[in-house]
Amino acid sequence: MKSDIVVETRNLTKVYRDFWGRQKVRALKALDLEVRQGEIFGLLGPNGSGKTTTVKLLLGLLFPTSGQSLIFGRDASDVRKNERIGYLPEESYLYRFLNAEETLDFYGRLFNMPKAVRRQRTFELIELMGLGWARRRQLKEYSKGMVRRIGLAQALINDPELILLDEPTTGLDPIGTREMKDLILRLRDEGKTILMCSHLLADVQDVCDRIGILHQGELKELGRVDSLLKIRDVTEIRASGLNHQAQEEIKQVIERHDGKLLSMGNPTTTLEDLFLRIIRESEAHPGRRVRGEGPGAQVNRG
Amino acid sequence: MVIETEILPLSIWLPWGLLYWLAVVGGAAFAAVLVGWLVAALRSGPVAALRMTGRTLAGGAADLVLISPRRVWALSWLAVKESIRRRVVVVFAVFVLILLFAGWFLDPGSNQPARLYLSFVLTATSYLVLLLALFLSSLSLPGDIKNKTLHTVVTKPVRPSEIVLGRILGFTAMGTFLLVIMGLVSYVFVVRGLSHTHTLTGADLQPAEQSAGDQLSGRTSRVHQHRHEVIIDVAGGGRVKMEQGHWHELTIKKSGERSIYQLGPPKGLLVARVPVYGKLHFKDRTGKDAEKGVNVGDEWTYRSYIEGGSLAAAVWTFDGVTEAKFPDGLPLELTIEVFRTYKGDTSDPEDIPGILGSLAVRNPKTGEMVEAKIFTAKDFATDLQFIPRKLQTADGRTLDLFRDLVADGRVEIWLRCLPRAQYFGAAQPDLYLRAHDASFKVNFAKGYLGIWFQMVLVIGIGVLFSTFLSGPVAVMATLGALLGGLFSQFMARLATGEVIGGGPFEAFIRLVTQQNLVSEMEPGLRTTVAQMLDVVMGYGLWAAAAVLPDFGSFSFADYVAYGFDISPVLMLQCAFRVLAFLLPVFVAAYFFLKMREVAK
Ligand SMILES: Nc1ncnc2c1ncn2[C@@H]1O[C@H](COP(=O)(O)OP(=O)(O)OP(=O)(O)O)[C@@H](O)[C@H]1O
Ligand SMILES: [Mg+2]
Numbered sequence: 001m002k003s004d005i006v007v008e009t010r011n012l013t014k015v016y017r018d019f020w021g022r023q024k025v026r027a028l029k030a031l032d033l034e035v036r037q038g039e040i041f042g043l044l045g046p047n048g049s050g051k052t053t054t055v056k057l058l059l060g061l062l063f064p065t066s067g068q069s070l071i072f073g074r075d076a077s078d079v080r081k082n083e084r085i086g087y088l089p090e091e092s093y094l095y096r097f098l099n100a101e102e103t104l105d106f107y108g109r110l111f112n113m114p115k116a117v118r119r120q121r122t123f124e125l126i127e128l129m130g131l132g133w134a135r136r137r138q139l140k141e142y143s144k145g146m147v148r149r150i151g152l153a154q155a156l157i158n159d160p161e162l163i164l165l166d167e168p169t170t171g172l173d174p175i176g177t178r179e180m181k182d183l184i185l186r187l188r189d190e191g192k193t194i195l196m197c198s199h200l201l202a203d204v205q206d207v208c209d210r211i212g213i214l215h216q217g218e219l220k221e222l223g224r225v226d227s228l229l230k231i232r233d234v235t236e237i238r239a240s241g242l243n244h245q246a247q248e249e250i251k252q253v254i255e256r257h258d259g260k261l262l263s264m265g266n267p268t269t270t271l272e273d274l275f276l277r278i279i280r281e282s283e284a285h286p287g288r289r290v291r292g293e294g295p296g297a298q299v300n301r302g
Numbered sequence: 303m304v305i306e307t308e309i310l311p312l313s314i315w316l317p318w319g320l321l322y323w324l325a326v327v328g329g330a331a332f333a334a335v336l337v338g339w340l341v342a343a344l345r346s347g348p349v350a351a352l353r354m355t356g357r358t359l360a361g362g363a364a365d366l367v368l369i370s371p372r373r374v375w376a377l378s379w380l381a382v383k384e385s386i387r388r389r390v391v392v393v394f395a396v397f398v399l400i401l402l403f404a405g406w407f408l409d410p411g412s413n414q415p416a417r418l419y420l421s422f423v424l425t426a427t428s429y430l431v432l433l434l435a436l437f438l439s440s441l442s443l444p445g446d447i448k449n450k451t452l453h454t455v456v457t458k459p460v461r462p463s464e465i466v467l468g469r470i471l472g473f474t475a476m477g478t479f480l481l482v483i484m485g486l487v488s489y490v491f492v493v494r495g496l497s498h499t500h501t502l503t504g505a506d507l508q509p510a511e512q513s514a515g516d517q518l519s520g521r522t523s524r525v526h527q528h529r530h531e532v533i534i535d536v537a538g539g540g541r542v543k544m545e546q547g548h549w550h551e552l553t554i555k556k557s558g559e560r561s562i563y564q565l566g567p568p569k570g571l572l573v574a575r576v577p578v579y580g581k582l583h584f585k586d587r588t589g590k591d592a593e594k595g596v597n598v599g600d601e602w603t604y605r606s607y608i609e610g611g612s613l614a615a616a617v618w619t620f621d622g623v624t625e626a627k628f629p630d631g632l633p634l635e636l637t638i639e640v641f642r643t644y645k646g647d648t649s650d651p652e653d654i655p656g657i658l659g660s661l662a663v664r665n666p667k668t669g670e671m672v673e674a675k676i677f678t679a680k681d682f683a684t685d686l687q688f689i690p691r692k693l694q695t696a697d698g699r700t701l702d703l704f705r706d707l708v709a710d711g712r713v714e715i716w717l718r719c720l721p722r723a724q725y726f727g728a729a730q731p732d733l734y735l736r737a738h739d740a741s742f743k744v745n746f747a748k749g750y751l752g753i754w755f756q757m758v759l760v761i762g763i764g765v766l767f768s769t770f771l772s773g774p775v776a777v778m779a780t781l782g783a784l785l786g787g788l789f790s791q792f793m794a795r796l797a798t799g800e801v802i803g804g805g806p807f808e809a810f811i812r813l814v815t816q817q818n819l820v821s822e823m824e825p826g827l828r829t830t831v832a833q834m835l836d837v838v839m840g841y842g843l844w845a846a847a848a849v850l851p852d853f854g855s856f857s858f859a860d861y862v863a864y865g866f867d868i869s870p871v872l873m874l875q876c877a878f879r880v881l882a883f884l885l886p887v888f889v890a891a892y893f894f895l896k897m898r899e900v901a902k
């Protein structure tokens with residue numbers, strides 16, 4: 001169904017140029033991506049791989065060199081799409097001379113929210129972020145993690161349908177990280193769509209439904225987390241309650257095929273292993289990238 | 303008088319102004335669209351470019367029309383907050399400090415103390431406020447882009463037009479607040495600085511010379527380096543003469559045998575005259591009509607001269623003189639330049655005897671003329687003369703001003719210089735009917751409104767430049783526009799080649815080769831290139847002069863300082879011009895911001 005595609009990029013390419021128009025960096029190369037309604041999509045990649053660039057292109061903060069990106073079917077240059085978006089930037093770019101309440105109230109006004117609604121949302125979000133005790137303090141007196149929380153609150157002020165999170169857990173303590181992940185899952189359960197960038201694999205593995213792996217501006221891997229982490233040419237069998245005879249039969253079957261039974265079933269790898277292998281492969285074969293969707297389109301692996 | 307510019311009535315000025323505006327703005331808009339289309343066409347072909355241009359324009363129209371007041375309000379509020387964070391208070395502190403120091407060196411005993419004080423406060427305020435406006439407006443957006451705080455803003459449903467408008471309104475609000483406070487402080491400073499009184503005791507008074515012992519005369523004590531002459535009727539009541547443009551009210555209390563004299567605060571010092579100007583033409587020494595008077599070889603030919611002891615006269619024709627407007631007669635105020643060919647033998651410059659002049663009233667229809675006043679003219683002193691209703695002719699008839707001398711509301715006032723071989727210099731604004739005075743306080747406020755106009759213009763320009771330049775560059779560009787605007791008339795003359803010594807390049811060669819300004823340049827490649835560059839530069843300057851607002855014309859400091867009411871028509875003109883300038887600036891700023899890659 002076309003209608004449940006929230007984010008779509010077509011051949012999205014970004015080349016950074018210097019003042020004289022000379023090419024500096026090809027930050028993103030022909031990215032095709034779709035994010036569907038109600039999923040948590042993780043964009044993974046090492047530093048400088050083009051994650052932030054992608055998000056900025058989606059939001060219209062950068063203009064694509066070629067290609068197009070659509071959110072809710074609207075072009076990135078259309079401000080109306082922003083009504084339904086929440087964005088948490090890489091670092092929280094907030095006015096440091098405002099306090100928490102003023103900050104949220106200000107962004108609420110930008111959504112043209114009436115006063116009563118703004119008040120209500122501000123109160124709820126400050127409580128949700130656990131910053132009630134510091135609501136009247138200027139952000140310049142805040143710690144990094146506290147600013148990050150206000151940044152997230154600001155992204156949620158309009159109760160958005162799509163939330164773009166650029167490295168949501170940086171700067172947060174372990175408890176904060178856990179809370180952030182719980183919040184992301186809860187937002188998904190409320191029916192919202194989330195696109196997050198990260199290089200923290202543990203975070204991605206815990207929350208994301210689907211991931212894409214970027215390296216040097218190219219999409220190297222794309223698919224559901226659970227299927228990506230399955231090693232398909234290995235069967236792992238672990239069983240209990242089998243009598244001796246049954247085990248013998250299985251062994252025989254395996255021996256007939258010249259196999260050697262270790263245990264039975266599909267083992268999973270860790271995301272870290274997958275990530276490192278893809279990056280290594282990508283470095284060995286630069287230029288190879290995935291297009292389509294699903295396991296069938298995966299890069300074959302040895 | 304300094305107020306020389308004639309103010310055209312709005313009915314004439316507005317249509318022509320509008321036409322000029324449409325031509326300039328229309329031309330610039332067309333050029334911008336064309337350039338936009340060309341750039342797009344180079345990238346993606348002419349047809350696609352046409353579609354893109356159309357889309358941009360349509361989107362722009364929507365963004366400019368569908369502005370949400372609540373968002374603009376939020377962004378203005380942010381701009382105010384930011385100004386406060388940038389320590390606007392410091393500017394106010396500097397202002398107060400300047401006034402404190404000025405208290406020492408401004409001399410309230412000078413010839414024109416009100417002029418001095420008023421020019422000073424208005425100039426100081428305008429420099430400070432304009433500089434503040436310049437820095438606030440041109441550093442704000444670049445700061446937001448550099449700190450990336452703008453990323454969080456533009457990813458909300460905010461239109462670039464709202465960001466620009468919010469900035470302009472916010473900084474204007476901040477500047478207005480500051481300007482109001484500075485105005486109030488300035489007013490108190492001026493009034494207190496000029497305030498003084500004199501003492502007068504019985505010992506200062508002697509029986510007046512030419513009186514039958516029923517008048518006393520004398521001089522008050524010396525305060526602020528002047529004393530007033532006083533004439534007191536023994537019957538009670540007294541008169542304090544004008545000195546340094548003011549007088550004092552005198553109250554006399556009897557306590558037994560002795561009289562106690564008390565003088566009030568200065569009066570007539572801070573005024574806002576409402577002049578009614580006439581049309582000036584001249585009669586030469588034989589009494590024939592002349593476009594101009596005699597040129598006495600003055601370096602500045604603004605005034606024309608009439609010769610004394612001849613038929614030469616300066617004739618002002620006034621319209622709309624009715625009995626309802628001037629029930630008691632005509633109050634005339636005149637300031638004339640006295641050009642002497644010989645000086646009396648005087649050692650004390652204060653006692654140079656004045657030169658006699660005459661003022662006559664003539665009916666332009668019947669030709670009936672009557673001499674109304676003989677007066678002593680002092681160089682550039684402003685004199686108030688009153689022409690009464692009943693006038694005596696030389697042959698003893700009594701004429702009524704309105705019945706016999708005014709025809710259809712029109713009347714002529716003739717000025718003549720009486721002694722031979724002396725000259726009076728006069729220009730049109732030198733003689734006017736002083737119909738009534740407006741409130742000085744209101745006029746003072748209007749003077750500050752002039753600064754406000756300039757401030758709003760600077761904010762507009764600053765915000766415009768800040769949409770596509772980095773902070774320091776935007777500051778320099780705004781400063782350049784401000785200076786260019788201040789000297790726009792000079793630039794226009796430079797562009798049309800009226801300035802002696804050629805354009806900037808030729809002038810530079812002259813400077814380097816140490817040639818004077820008038821000698822012919824020796825022909826050659828260098829000269830040709832320089833003069834060609836000057837022609838190109840001339841067009842640039844011409845364009846700049848046509849586009850930049852003429853800041854000088856928004857400064858009403860002279861009106862306030864010289865005590866003339868700023869006419870509402872002039873204010874309205876200025877308001878229109880500010881609006882006419884800000885509108886395209888706003889649209890241009892919007893497009894620049896819209897096309898800017900915020901995250902670059
Ligand atoms: N403004 C810019 N000008 C020039 N090059 C840039 C600019 N911003 C990013 N780049 C380059 O584009 C590439 C992608 O950068 P991007 O910020 O998208 O990476 P990222 O995946 O978000 O990395 P990180 O995990 O470190 O945040 C990098 O090579 C970077 O150097
Ligand atoms: Mg990044």
